[in-house]
Amino acid sequence: MRATLIHHSFRELGGAESVAIATLKVLHKLGFKIDLITIQKPQAHMLNNILGADLIVDSIRSIFPSQIDYNRSIYFGTIAQLMTMLPNLDLNADLVVNTHADIPLPYFTLYGTPLISYIHFPHIIHIHSIKEYPERYQRSILWKLYFAPYCLTVSRMLHCLACYTATKSILLTNSEFSKNTIKTLFPKANPVVVRPPVNTQTFNKALVSSHREDRVLVVGRITPEKSLENAVKLCRLLPQRIKMLIVGTFVTSKRSLHYFQKLEEMISRYKLNERVEVKINISRKELVDYMATSKVYFHPMRGEHFGIAIVEAMSAGLIPVVPDYGGQTEFVPKQYQYHELTDAVRIIEKYFDAPQSERLKISEMTCQFSEDKFESKMKSIIEHVLEHS
Numbered sequence: 001m002r003a004t005l006i007h008h009s010f011r012e013l014g015g016a017e018s019v020a021i022a023t024l025k026v027l028h029k030l031g032f033k034i035d036l037i038t039i040q041k042p043q044a045h046m047l048n049n050i051l052g053a054d055l056i057v058d059s060i061r062s063i064f065p066s067q068i069d070y071n072r073s074i075y076f077g078t079i080a081q082l083m084t085m086l087p088n089l090d091l092n093a094d095l096v097v098n099t100h101a102d103i104p105l106p107y108f109t110l111y112g113t114p115l116i117s118y119i120h121f122p123h124i125i126h127i128h129s130i131k132e133y134p135e136r137y138q139r140s141i142l143w144k145l146y147f148a149p150y151c152l153t154v155s156r157m158l159h160c161l162a163c164y165t166a167t168k169s170i171l172l173t174n175s176e177f178s179k180n181t182i183k184t185l186f187p188k189a190n191p192v193v194v195r196p197p198v199n200t201q202t203f204n205k206a207l208v209s210s211h212r213e214d215r216v217l218v219v220g221r222i223t224p225e226k227s228l229e230n231a232v233k234l235c236r237l238l239p240q241r242i243k244m245l246i247v248g249t250f251v252t253s254k255r256s257l258h259y260f261q262k263l264e265e266m267i268s269r270y271k272l273n274e275r276v277e278v279k280i281n282i283s284r285k286e287l288v289d290y291m292a293t294s295k296v297y298f299h300p301m302r303g304e305h306f307g308i309a310i311v312e313a314m315s316a317g318l319i320p321v322v323p324d325y326g327g328q329t330e331f332v333p334k335q336y337q338y339h340e341l342t343d344a345v346r347i348i349e350k351y352f353d354a355p356q357s358e359r360l361k362i363s364e365m366t367c368q369f370s371e372d373k374f375e376s377k378m379k380s381i382i383e384h385v386l387e388h389s
Contacts, residue, residue: 003032004093005057008100010042011251014221015174015196015308016120020099021055022197022371023118026378027097028056035093036060095386101171114389116381118172119191121305122182170385174306175327192381197374198311200366202284206292206316207363215243216348217294217318219287219309220301222250222280224259230300230341232266235276237345242352243275244298245290250280291316296348304328315366317359319351331365 005027007020027034034057041062042055093113101117171191173179179191216238220226228246235244246263250256260278267276282290291297297313297320304310304326311331314320321344322328324337336351338344351358 001030001032001094002035002092003027003095003097004035004037006037006096006098006100009039011040014249015306016100016102018198018308019118019120019174019196019374022374023097023099023378024056026375026382027095029375030379030382032095033058037062039063095382112389114170114385116170116172116385118174118194119178119182120174121178122185170381172381175330177327177330178305194377194381195369195374196306196308197371198308198315198366198369200311200315200370203288203291203312203315204363204366206288207359209292209317211293212295213243213293214241214352215245215294216296216298217290217313218244218246218298218300219313220246220248220299222248222256222260222263222278224255225301227301228259228263229266231298232263232270232272232276234298234300234341234344235272236270237341238348240275242348244272244277245294246276246278247282247287247290248280287312288316291318294318295352295354296321298344298348299323299328302326311366311369314362317356317363319348319354319359319362321347321351331368333365 005020005024007017010017010020024034024036036055036057036059038060039062041060095114095116097116097118099118101119102121171182171186171189172194173182173191174193174196176193179193182189182191216231216235218228218231220228222228226248228248231244231246235242238244250260260280263278267273267278279286291313295318297310297318299307299310299320299322302323302325304323307322307326307328310320310322310328314332320328320332320336322332322337324339329337336347338347
């Protein structure tokens with residue numbers, strides 16, 4: 001049997017990429033020959049260093065060379081995503097899996113080939129709110145005019161996909177939070193929640209750490225949507241003895257570089273240079289080491305769809321301090337959820353020196369998100385799809 005897996009890019013190396021890699025493993029174990037379609041050829045050394053993963057595929061078809069920044073405009077980025085459909089048309093696959101179906105593109109398959117679409121979060125729900133897009137689209141009439149055709153085009157795609165999804169595609173998603181959002185867009189859809197895989201065994205090694213520093217750890221891609229500036233603002237409110245470490249993947253682009261510089265400027269402006277440090281593209285081993293020597297994990301993004309980094313931190317025994325809105329509220333106890341940053345300060349001060357027994361209890365909560373559980377559920381779904389196709 002042959003399977004085609006479509007994943008838009010392996011450049012950002014976040015939760016979506018973990019799902020794609022784990023899905024490739026499942027397909028490989030089921031005996032599929034696998035064709036990977038992506039916008040740019042993955043960098044194997046980055047995958048191995050940051051995610052500790054290898055791609056097990058028989059062929060890779062990429063749309064653009066790795067040096068091209070396909071995100072330089074909203075139009076170019078959407079066209080690039082649309083072009084990932086084209087190589088699929090001449091592949092004779094028994095199954096097609098799209099592990100990043102967040103953008104409403106009218107994916108289809110030939111000869112009734114079954115299609116499984118994993119939607120991490122339907123970002124298109126924000127299409128009518130220009131505030132969800134870069135600030136330049138809000139600054140002038142010219143930028144608003146530039147944005148208007150994109151709104152119209154994607155809205156039409158959304159209408160097509162709403163009809164298509166109800167009959168042709170099996171939808172998966174990462175949380176009840178994302179599922180409910182999808183259903184507001186596609187009332188006839190009934191997504192199946194498949195929690196992303198987390199290498200809890202690796203991070204669980206940090207649980208037995210004998211020394212934890214007075215430090216809050218923050219993990220997230222260096223991009224505006226991760227709201228890392230909230231972590232810097234939080235540090236201003238914390239006692240002077242508490243330091244903060246922000247770590248995340250950084251892919252060079254004008255947008256990400258501008259945001260990185262913004263964070264550095266905030267740290268200097270608030271005179272936090274001695275208390276806040278930012279590290280980029282660290283290895284998986286380094287991340288585990290930092291989790292073993294930190295006391296609290298702070299998540300700055302409100303409306304997180306799931307939060308793999310949160311699960312990793314909990315597995316390592318860190319106290320998770322997270323917003324009270326998003327997919328993470330489905331597994332993080334209420335007493336660790338904040339609404340305002342002042343609430344986060346109160347929670348951190350209360351649980352900063354939590355005993356090992358509490359850290360152990362938090363770690364045990366993450367067993368439900370193991371890679372084995374993800375693989376078992378995906379295997380069952382794929383076999384069911386093939387049986388009924």
